[in-house]
Amino acid sequence: MSNFNINVGENNINNILNLNLFGINFKNPVFLAAGVMGETGSAMRRIAKNGAGAVCTKSIGIEKKPGHNNPTMVEVEGGFLNAMGLPNPGIDEYIEEIEYVRKQMHELDVKIIGSIYGKNEKEFAEVAEKIVDYVDLIELNISCPHAGGGYGSSIGQDCNLSHKVVSSVKNLSDVPVVAKLTPNVTDIKEIAVSVEDAGADGITAINTLGPGMVIDIDAKKPILGNIYGGMSGKAVKPIAIKNVYDIYSAVDIPIIGVGGITTGRDAIEFMMAGASAVQVGTGVYYRGYDIFNKINDEIKEYLLKNELSMNDIIGCVHK
Incomplete structure (x- = not known):
């Protein structure tokens, strides 16, 4: 069971959501997940102004990638299937987007998480070396289920490859490194232990489920251009919570929970399973850009009503 401590302002209502993770002070535990809202600096600024404690960039690679x-993306019952294919302008150009909002993020007291990807440890290290001076922590995307070409879950489903990627980035990074894991494995605890052993400061769980597909029965062909994609949204929440629960029992590093979170009660479930913070992605579709303020208010209301601190609820179902 995880044994780290979280520094929370327990006696001050205004600070009840403050936490310290990886040696970094966050004003609240509700972050933007990697995805479409992190494509540009202006989008990240909008999320920051709507209450996020941190914003995560779109996953960035060495070179420009057009994606699928x-x-x-297609809406399905309970969520979405997406097959973006890791589209991005490449790290050299994307740094301009981060520079655009860095000062504003500092003024808003919002941290920047740099999501990066590569097809091997060398590529991850190269991207990390270029982005490390512009972000507060690095998240390793070793979990995308539809990237293809040896990217994403092709790495995250293998303990040895996951270990190599984490180790290579940790060897050069001056900021904390968090590995984002895929649920599409036989035992996520094995992968979690592997990345912890490699030096990961934390784990984000989970990336999208799948891959899955949807067929247009009138056109008699798959809807997505890539044929298949990863499942996100409300329907994946129970699976994500179980994965967080399992990871918490296996490692001693903090977990950021993600998958189907749209309310404060959802976030609290993740925390009780073992997450110290949460990320929100498709929830923006359901509740708008100010979903971060809403979830923070709902968490705070729950804690005050029940005379609890965040320390009281994180991992409490394991006790």
Whole structure:
């Protein structure tokens, strides 16, 4: 069971959501997940102004990548299937987006998480070396289920490859490194232990489920341009919570929970399973850009009503 401590302002109502993770002070535990809202500096600024404690960039690689052909996203019952294919302008150009908002993020007291990807430890290290001076922590995307070409879950489903990637980035990074894991494995605890052993400061769980697909029965063909994609949204929450629960029992590093979070009660479930903070992605679709303020208010209301601190609820179902 995780044995780290979280520094929370327990006796001050205004600071009840403050926490310290990885040696970094966050004003609240509700972060933007990697995805479409992190594509540009202006989008990240908008999320920051709507209450996020941290914003995560779109996953960035060495070179520009166009991603998969449209359509890349389709709504299904309980959520979305997406097959973006890791589209991004490449690290050299994307740094301009981060520079655009860095000062504003500092003024808003919002941290920047740099999500990066590569097809091997060398590529991860190269991207990390370029982004490390512009972000507060690095998140390793070793979990995308539809990237193809040896990227994403092709790495995260293998303990040895996951270990190599984490180790290579840790060897050069001056900021904390968090590994984002895929649920599409036989035992996520084995992967979690592997990345912890490699030096990961924390774990983000989970990336999208799948891959899955949807067929247009009138056109008699798959809807997504890539044929298949990863499942996100409300329907994945129970699976994400179980994965967080399992990881918490296996490692001693903090967990950031993600998957189907749209309310404060959802976030509290993740925390009780073992997450110290949470990320929100498709929830923006359901509740708008100010979902971060809403979830923070709902968490705070729950804690005050029940005379609890965040320390009281994180991992409490394991006790």
